[in-house]
Amino acid sequence: MMMVRKSKGLSERHLKILALLQEYSENEGYPPSIREIGERTMITSTSVVNYYLEQLEKWGYIERDRRISRGLRVVPEKIAELGNTLHTAASTAASVINDFLKVPVIGRIGASLPIPTPASDFSYYGAEESVDIARSMLPAKKVDGLFALEVQGDSMIDAMVNDGDIVIMRKIENNSEARNGDMVAVWIADNDETTLKYFYKERDGYRLQPANPTMQPIMLKSTARLEIKGKVVMVIRKVGAMSM
Numbered sequence: 487m488m489m490v491r492k493s494k495g496l497s498e499r500h501l502k503i504l505a506l507l508q509e510y511s512e513n514e515g516y517p518p519s520i521r522e523i524g525e526r527t528m529i530t531s532t533s534v535v536n537y538y539l540e541q542l543e544k545w546g547y548i549e550r551d552r553r554i555s556r557g558l559r560v561v562p563e564k565i566a567e568l569g570n571t572l573h574t575a576a577s578t579a580a581s582v583i584n585d586f587l588k589v590p591v592i593g594r595i596g597a598s599l600p601i602p603t604p605a606s607d608f609s610y611y612g613a614e615e616s617v618d619i620a621r622s623m624l625p626a627k628k629v630d631g632l633f634a635l636e637v638q639g640d641s642m643i644d645a646m647v648n649d650g651d652i653v654i655m656r657k658i659e660n661n662s663e664a665r666n667g668d669m670v671a672v673w674i675a676d677n678d679e680t681t682l683k684y685f686y687k688e689r690d691g692y693r694l695q696p697a698n699p700t701m702q703p704i705m706l707k708s709t710a711r712l713e714i715k716g717k718v719v720m721v722i723r724k725v726g727a728m729s730m
Contacts, residue, residue: 496545501571502527503538504547507560517558525618587624589632589654591615595671597639597647597682597696617652617722624719631657633716635671635682641696642682645669650724653682655716669718674704675711685714 496504506526510518518526524535539558542548547564551557617634624632637651647653647669655671664670670685672694683694683704692712694704706712 496568496571499527499529499538500542500547501568503535503542504560504565504568507548507558508565511560517556519556519615522616522618587619587621587632588616589619589634591617591634591636591652593635594638595635595653595680595682597637597641597649617654619654619720619722631716632719633657634722637682639682641698641701642669643698645684645697647682647697647718647721648724652722653718654720654722656719657716658714661712661714664714664717671715671718673713673715674706675713680715682718 503523506523507517510516520532520535520539523539524530524532527535529535529538539548539550543550545564547561549559549561619632632654634652634654637647637649637653640649642648653669653671658664658670664685664687666686668685669682671680671682672685673680681694681704683696686693686695691708692706692710694706696703
């Protein structure tokens with residue numbers, strides 16, 4: 487069996503990262519974020535991703551501009567030296583990429599006291615910000631209408647949703663789609679505030695229940711104007727691990 491000889495010092499992870507950077511350059515027109523690199527190369531720590539990027543920069547395979555977001559680019563001359571080695575890694579990376587959905591990160595959501603708009607008006611992130619989710623992690627019926635929000639606060643810690651986590655939401659067109667016990671993003675129109683809570687419709691109104699024993703639920707009358715923006719279908723931890 488013939489084996490492809492790798493360039494000195496380059497591990498399989500180095501090659502996967504380079505292949506991913508090359509793939510993004512050719513197909514997306516911009517480089518992946520540190521989080522996206524970790525997710526697509528199965529590296530759960532952003533510090534480990536940075537470690538590999540620093541090595542690739544030191545060896546001349548990439549250039550970095552730390553003053554800007556996504557400030558990464560491959561060095562074509564060095565990439566050309568890898569030849570078939572990188573091509574093989576790129577084929578593997580492409581098969582992995584095809585299994586991912588790109589979900590836009592459209593803003594922040596409060597998970598403590600409700601956050602007044604426009605502080606939580608879902609416009610904190612730029613249009614290019616997104617996270618990548620493996621299709622295999624989501625039932626087919628939950629693929630459409632997905633968006634992501636960054637969590638602020640600790641009212642949902644007992645539901646394993648912490649400050650700084652990313653929640654993947656499925657858009658809800660009508661409040662009637664929400665069921666009791668669903669974790670939802672709610673816009674309270676009367677106060678112009680948004681919050682992330684468990685939703686309960688009760689006889690005389692609504693209860694927005696935190697998952698933190700130190701916090702009280704938000705009680706709203708049946709006449710309150712509220713709009714459920716989406717239901718949580720997945721949580722992405724700050725270190726990159728996924729659940730729910």
